[in-house]
Amino acid sequence: MLQIGDPREVRMDVRRLEKLAERVQAWTQTGLAQSVAYLVARHGVVVARNAFGIANYLEPDGPLKTDAIFGLSSVSKPVTATAVMLLVEAGELSLNRPLAEYIPEVSGKGAGAILVHHLLTHTSGYTVNSAAPRLGAAFRACRSAAQPMDKHEIIEKMLSSVYDLDPEILPGTENRYCGIVNYLFLAEIVRRVSGQTIDDFARQNIFEPLGMKDTSYGLSKSSSGRRVVPDPAAYKGIDGYDPNDSTRLALPHGGGGVFSTIDDMAIFVQTFLNGGRFKGVQLISPASVAAMTTNQIAGIGTRDQVGAWVSEASWGLGWMVQGAARWRRAHGSLQPVGSYYHQGASGAAIWAEPKSGLACVYLSVISRMDPVTEEFFWEFDKFQNMVMSCIQDDA
Numbered sequence: 199m200l201q202i203g204d205p206r207e208v209r210m211d212v213r214r215l216e217k218l219a220e221r222v223q224a225w226t227q228t229g230l231a232q233s234v235a236y237l238v239a240r241h242g243v244v245v246a247r248n249a250f251g252i253a254n255y256l257e258p259d260g261p262l263k264t265d266a267i268f269g270l271s272s273v274s275k276p277v278t279a280t281a282v283m284l285l286v287e288a289g290e291l292s293l294n295r296p297l298a299e300y301i302p303e304v305s306g307k308g309a310g311a312i313l314v315h316h317l318l319t320h321t322s323g324y325t326v327n328s329a330a331p332r333l334g335a336a337f338r339a340c341r342s343a344a345q346p347m348d349k350h351e352i353i354e355k356m357l358s359s360v361y362d363l364d365p366e367i368l369p370g371t372e373n374r375y376c377g378i379v380n381y382l383f384l385a386e387i388v389r390r391v392s393g394q395t396i397d398d399f400a401r402q403n404i405f406e407p408l409g410m411k412d413t414s415y416g417l418s419k420s421s422s423g424r425r426v427v428p429d430p431a432a433y434k435g436i437d438g439y440d441p442n443d444s445t446r447l448a449l450p451h452g453g454g455g456v457f458s459t460i461d462d463m464a465i466f467v468q469t470f471l472n473g474g475r476f477k478g479v480q481l482i483s484p485a486s487v488a489a490m491t492t493n494q495i496a497g498i499g500t501r502d503q504v505g506a507w508v509s510e511a512s513w514g515l516g517w518m519v520q521g522a523a524r525w526r527r528a529h530g531s532l533q534p535v536g537s538y539y540h541q542g543a544s545g546a547a548i549w550a551e552p553k554s555g556l557a558c559v560y561l562s563v564i565s566r567m568d569p570v571t572e573e574f575f576w577e578f579d580k581f582q583n584m585v586m587s588c589i590q591d592d593a
Contacts, residue, residue: 199477200468200557203243205588208555210238210245214588219248221584225577226251231545232563233262233426237460238585239468241555245588247460251563255429267412267424267457268561269441271542274415274456276490277466278381279318279516281388281400283486290391293318293515300387303357306364314387316369317380318515319495323365323372329379332359341445349416349448350395357386373500373511377453385452397450407479408469410462415450417457425457428544428563441544454542460559467550467557470538490515491538491550502526503573514538527573530582547578554589558582 205212215238225231233251237244249262285291291300293315298304300314308323316322336359340352347355360379367374385396392399397415405413417425428441440446449455458466465476470491474482493512500511502525512521520529520537528541539549545562560581564574 199242200239200244200464205245208240208243209590210240210588211590215246218584223250230577232429234562235262235264235266235460237464237559239464239557254427265459266426267421267459268426268546269544270456270458270546271454271544272377273540273542273546273548274454275377275381276516276540277456278384278452279490280404282384283482284403285391287483287486300390301383303361305362308365311369317384319513320373320375320380321370321495321498322380323367323369324376324379325366325374326376328366329360329363329376333378352449373495373498373513381453395450396452407481408465408476410465413458413462415455417447426563432564460561463548463559464557467548471550471552471557491517493519530579532583532586543574545576558585
């Protein structure tokens with residue numbers, strides 16, 4: 199359950215929560231973010247739920263509301279991973295089978311060594327540098343086609359552009375974040391195994407059972423009026439990217455196609471904290487929750503956003519798991535090892551801290567990015583620190 203309650207009932211400092219609200223509001227007032235909506239719950243009690251900034255950059259007097267719908271970008275990945283795990287539990291899919299067993303068209307040199315779990319943990323060997331040009335070209339070709347293409351046709355064209363992509367790194371040896379291919383393939387596996395596209399499968403098996411009424415892969419027509427509209431100028435460092443492109447918004451991409459609200463995503467996070475259960479619905483098993491939120495690639499390293507080597511990537515199945523390393527701009531300093539979370543380039547993040555019973559959702563629209571390092575200037579690490587400081591168990 200999630201219900202609004204008195205923070206003191208769950209040992210959260212009221213004044214510090216007020217300071218958190220003041221700080222987040224200041225971020226929108228000073229231009230660090232266009233929009234921020236956040237929710238903090240502890241032991242199922244919602245202790246903070248706020249929205250600051252504007253909903254549409256073209257309407258500066260239109261305040262953001264708490265039921266605003268945000269594009270989640272890469273926060274979509276734990277949702278796609280959950281769909282995959284439902285098929286694992288049903289005996290229809292195994293993570294330790296070759297990718298090519300489910301998608302025979304995969305033919306890149308060395309791709310035969312890729313297992314499904316390599317996709318979930320970003321250890322497939324695929325890289326953004328090699329995949330992005332192909333996928334971008336495929337999308338632009340679909341976008342400029344003489345006849346408008348169905349959203350699923352576009353996904354198929356994008357898939358076709360990377361079937362013969364070569365992994366740049368030996369699969370299973372390094373974590374190299376490449377959601378645009380890894381999770382594109384995972385969504386396609388869901389389609390081929392279940393017979394349903396990822397948007398239909400997730401709606402029927404995740405969103406509807408949990409009561410996530412405002413969540414979908416691809417922006418639904420009924421929700422479009424509540425979507426937060428970002429200023430494209432904030433993304434000018436990404437070649438050719440328009441966050442408001444109607445074709446892109448409609449795509450049910452497994453790695454970045456989900457739209458949702460703070461309330462719905464709080465349900466999703468709380469479900470994991472509850473061992474896969476919410477309001478009497480056992481969505482996934484405790485065994486799957488444990489596997490998804492535990493480091494599955496011990497001893498495997500990665501590189502952070504600016505290329506610095508990190509000896510322990512610490513990655514679960516669809517979730518990022520807090521290890522000893524703290525990444526530049528990405529991690530707060532106070533959350534314990536073992537917290538699990540995921541962030542998205544748009545400024546979205548979800549976070550669970552099981553030791554403290556925290557379920558947190560932070561959905562934002564960033565206002566700028568570093569044109570050199572392509573780092574997004576967001577404030578989630580500061581948000582994490584302030585939330586952790588609100589816990590007063592020893593008071």
